[in-house]
Amino acid sequence: MQPDKVRRVYIQEVAPRDGFQIEPNFVPTEEKIKLINRLGRTGLAKIEATSFTSPKAIPNLRDAETVMRQIERVPGVVYAALVPNVRGCERALAAGVDEINVVMSASESHNQANVRMTREQSLAQFAALVKAARGSKAFLNASLATTFGCPFDGWTPAEEVMRLVEQILEIGFQGISLCDTTGMANPRQVARLCERVRTRWPEVPFILHLHNTRGMGLSNAAAGLDAGIDRFDASLGGLGGCPFAPGATGNVCTEDLTHMFAQMGCQTGVDLDRLIEIAKDLPRIVGHEVPGQVMKAGQADRKYAKPDWVGTAKNQIAITSS
């Protein structure tokens, strides 16, 4: 802990992409645009708005162009999109994204399961993407899935992550997201790896992209913060998940994460009241309950009315909660 230092943290919203892509039902384009517009006015640093992938592969995001072109672009907010290949990159750039995000996995099996390529093929594609983006002003970010562990191959050796990060940076990417795709990481592991990458590449903006699969999402975020990370992906209401880890809860919840950081004295830049109001609208949009907790319990400083017997204590035991 660094208890007395005010820290600026940057909260990056991924629900419109990472959340909506695996929803059972298509979220109407107008709802997506409305949601992104509302989110853009909360002080979030970045919004991953959509994915320029094949409509056959991810039908839920088949409206990528419309979404990207019709959303309001709030000054200061970075509007990012995931792209799977050069074609997607060209589409995203044509639609005017601020940031291109690409994904490969640190583990071989997950990369093949997720993007149907070997890691070597992914790296080759990354190089082609950098070429395709040359001349644009778009920031190039690479997400390294299964950075901490893989549901098929087990724990990911830190050496492997270091090697891949180095290659990805050499190819020309500017930012790296360290993704705990199936929520396997623990605070100690996160602290160690974050310290290591930050020591090695102090100028590179590293992002922690955490999942709450086993309840450790916020613990891992706090550990990352202590290790000097200041950028965090999160998903409104805790939407999202991984198709290869059934039964698992989703991404770290944006409002819960923002709330924790704010409570810890960090400067998040986010209007949390407004963010929570938007989160409360999610069950209507997606048609089911979502895992977010602060939207249900309220912020930590919420006060309740005292029971009427308080102030007239009668030395009579009622309930005992500890």
Add this chain to the structure above:
Amino acid sequence: MQPDKVRRVYIQEVAPRDGFQIEPNFVPTEEKIKLINRLGRTGLAKIEATSFTSPKAIPNLRDAETVMRQIERVPGVVYAALVPNVRGCERALAAGVDEINVVMSASESHNQANVRMTREQSLAQFAALVKAARGSKAFLNASLATTFGCPFDGWTPAEEVMRLVEQILEIGFQGISLCDTTGMANPRQVARLCERVRTRWPEVPFILHLHNTRGMGLSNAAAGLDAGIDRFDASLGGLGGCPFAPGATGNVCTEDLTHMFAQMGCQTGVDLDRLIEIAKDLPRIVGHEVPGQVMKAGQADRKYAKPDWVGTAKNQIAITSS
């Protein structure tokens, strides 16, 4: 973080008391005994088995004597019970408890709401309890509710906590549980207070009793661990809650907490596989789903079968999860 030091942590189960007391339905006595017997063989350090309170006040625990007398007493496990007053203390001692646990709140309004006494009255009763327990071998533990914050009075000043802990220790209590009754604490606050009490009273066993109301339960536990705390209350499946904070989730989940500590390299002494098996039986016992996540997702090292296309990569984008 203290990344390379193996830490022994002691996990203390409170579901049979803190969980069952607020369940909508009475859990049959035989189920309680069977559950405690199973839990006793998992390596948990302590089990709070019941509460010797008035059957009118907490009907769910009206079977305290029967439970306490009929459970197996596994050597090495401390079997504790909550008592609200001298009468309860006498009943608990007669039933052969290893440890007496009492509760008062650090905040005035919550103390009156919860136990219908002023804090001064509570302290006077604590003194009477110490007298009543004199001559017994029972360990005396005091739980300080709303240590971090109160749903009525707001944040609890650390000075107030220090003052009350001092008074409670002077009265003759041997252990102190710092309780985040409605899940208001954040990791930074937990770290600060834990460091402070441990510096002032290094010989006193302090326990962290955390709730996951706003998703920060495990983060707070990790922060407490870093600040030198090694004893943690938790509730199987995440049962429990606070009657004064509606909509809130319950206590920190025992198997999720144990899992995190084990993943962090701590020695928990707990057979986690066995604990998870027992947790999976909870929905049947209480008649509803419970919030525990590891029981649903499996431990972090759980491996899944690879999709059949892995190893035959076809350079064809399918799903992209990060």
